[in-house]
Each structure stands twice: as C-alpha cells, then as structure tokens.
Amino acid sequence: MANNKRRHALKMMLALGGGALLSGCDRLSRSDRFVRLLNTAEPLNEKLQRALTGSALAREYTTADISPVFRPNGETDPQNSAYRQLAANQFADYRLEVGGRVQAPQRLTLADIRALPARTQITRHDCVEGWSAIGQWTGARLAALLDLVQPMGDANYVVFRCADLWGRSQEPYYESIDLEEARHPQTLLAYELNGAPLPIANGAPLRLRVERQLGYKMAKYIMAIELVNSFAHIGGGRGGYWEDRGYAWYAGI
Ligand SMILES: Nc1nc2c(c(=O)[nH]1)N[C@H]1C(S)=C(S)[C@@H](COP(=O)(O)O)O[C@H]1N2
Numbered sequence: 039m040a041n042n043k044r045r046h047a048l049k050m051m052l053a054l055g056g057g058a059l060l061s062g063c064d065r066l067s068r069s070d071r072f073v074r075l076l077n078t079a080e081p082l083n084e085k086l087q088r089a090l091t092g093s094a095l096a097r098e099y100t101t102a103d104i105s106p107v108f109r110p111n112g113e114t115d116p117q118n119s120a121y122r123q124l125a126a127n128q129f130a131d132y133r134l135e136v137g138g139r140v141q142a143p144q145r146l147t148l149a150d151i152r153a154l155p156a157r158t159q160i161t162r163h164d165c166v167e168g169w170s171a172i173g174q175w176t177g178a179r180l181a182a183l184l185d186l187v188q189p190m191g192d193a194n195y196v197v198f199r200c201a202d203l204w205g206r207s208q209e210p211y212y213e214s215i216d217l218e219e220a221r222h223p224q225t226l227l228a229y230e231l232n233g234a235p236l237p238i239a240n241g242a243p244l245r246l247r248v249e250r251q252l253g254y255k256m257a258k259y260i261m262a263i264e265l266v267n268s269f270a271h272i273g274g275g276r277g278g279y280w281e282d283r284g285y286a287w288y289a290g291i
C-alpha cells in the first residue's frame with residue numbers, strides 16, 4: 039500500500055517533469071526555451087524512470103493488435119551510393135562492423151546476425167511527433183552480440199552508426215544507449231517486421247528496437263556498432279542525431 043502510494047507520487051512527478059518530452063518535436067525543438075527545459079528535466083526524468091521501471095519489460099501485444107501499416111518516418115529511402123549498392127544486391131554484401139572498446143571486434147553478415155539468439159515481440163512504437171504503431175519485430179538480442187564481442191571494462195555506451203545523412207544538415211544519423219539498456223531482453227537488432235524481411239522504409243537491413251524509449255532512439259540502417267567510454271566526441275557530443283538538436287538522451291516512455 040505504502041509502496042503503491044510512493045509509485046503513484048513518483049509517476050506524478052514524472053508526468054510533470056516529462057510531459058513536455060512527449061508533446062511534439064520539430065516545431066518545439068526550434069524554441070530555445072523548450073530545449074533548455076528539456077535539458078533541465080532530463081537527469082531527474084532518467085533517475086525517476088529507472089527507479090520505477092528497473093528491468094521491467096515494455097508491454098507486449100497480440101497479433102490482433104498489429105497495425106495494418108507500420109508508418110515509416112524520418113529517413114525512409116537512403117540515397118547515398120554505398121547504401122544504394124547494398125540495397126540493389128538485397129544486402130548480400132552487407133557487413134555489420136562491431137568495434138571500439140571490445141575484446142573481439144566482429145564483421146558480421148546478415149546470416150551471422152540471424153544465427154545469434156533471437157527474440158520476437160509485438161510492441162508499440164511511439165514517435166514524439168504524436169503517432170504510434172504496433173508491430174511485430176524479430177531480431178538478434180543485442181545482449182547476445184555483446185557476449186560475442188566482450189566489451190572492455192571501461193565501455194559505457196553502445197553507439198549505432200547509420201547509413202543515412204538526414205535532414206537539412208545532411209549529417210549522419212546515429213544513436214547511443216547504455217549497457218543496461220543494451221542488455222535488456224527486449225533490446226533487439228531487428229531484421230524482420232511482421233514476419234517479413236525488414237522493409238527499406240523501416241530501416242533495412244538492420245534496425246534497433248529499444249522498447250521502453252521513444253521512436254528516435256531506434257536507429258535504422260545500422261552499418262556499424264561501436265562500444266565507447268563516452269560519446270562526448272561523437273557528432274555534436276550529446277549521444278544522437280536528435281539529442282544534438284535538443285531532445286532527451288534517455289527518451290523513456
Ligand atoms: N537512421 C535513421 N534512424 C531513424 C530515423 C532516421 O531518420 N534515420 N528516424 C527515427 C524516428 S524519429 C522514428 S519515429 C523511427 C521511425 O521508424 P519507422 O520508419 O520504422 O516508423 O525511426 C528512428 N530512427
């Protein structure tokens with residue numbers, strides 16, 4: 039009972055602190071005041087959210103709940119020639135580079151990735167722009183890839199490097215999560231959506247699923263994975279393409 043009350047109070051604080059995170063994105067990110075607000079609220083949100091959720095699973099749905107169309111968003115068809123060549127050959131020449139602060143760097147084919155311990159889950163994707171979709175994802179557990187490459191003791195984050203140069207800036211899309219999130223059972227390198235090979239629009243050949251966070255964390259078109267001690271020297275230094283433009287790094291739902 040007392041515990042329930044505490045959880046309720048924490049949830050209320052979260053809602054107050056985090057409400058702004060969930061309301062719109064492009065429009066609001068242009069306002070400096072909003073960006074400052076996001077940054078102030080962020081450490082508090084992350085601590086509270088971690089305290090509330092621990093290693094809890096994101097809600098999973100049934101096949102009856104799957105959205106008829108999983109709306110593609112952001113980049114949906116990368117045009118750079120390296121990606122186009124891979125796509126033209128159905129990604130047969132694709133290699134996932136895994137390196138950085140690891141004992142055993144890897145260069146994996148899609149067959150290698152499909153041979154890793156996998157998971158299938160039906161989850162809801164929430165985009166800050168105000169839409170959601172439910173889809174069934176199948177992919178390699180990121181924890182299994184970490185077991186393979188063996189992160190060094192000083193590795194803190196997993197960085198995902200994407201094929202696309204996005205937005206007006208034409209800067210590379212990238213994302214990062216910490217090792218706790220990376221080892222979560224629902225964190226996947228997904229290669230199937232709704233039982234079919236991942237479409238290009240949704241990130242072929244490989245995209246991240248981090249089910250307890252917002253859509254922009256779920257890097258599509260992953261070309262390389264790097265274990266790092268800090269992301270301060272990558273991109274704009276805030277851990278992701280949208281984070282460099284003011285969004286929260288821990289985008290808990
Ligand atoms: N490489 C890359 N990953 C990306 C994006 C992008 O533009 N490029 N957009 C992000 C955003 S904002 C969302 S909501 C989801 C959209 O995934 P979907 O296209 O499968 O709906 O991908 C995320 N990952």
Ligand SMILES: [Mo]
Pocket residue numbers: 111164165166167253254
């Ligand atoms: Mo999004």
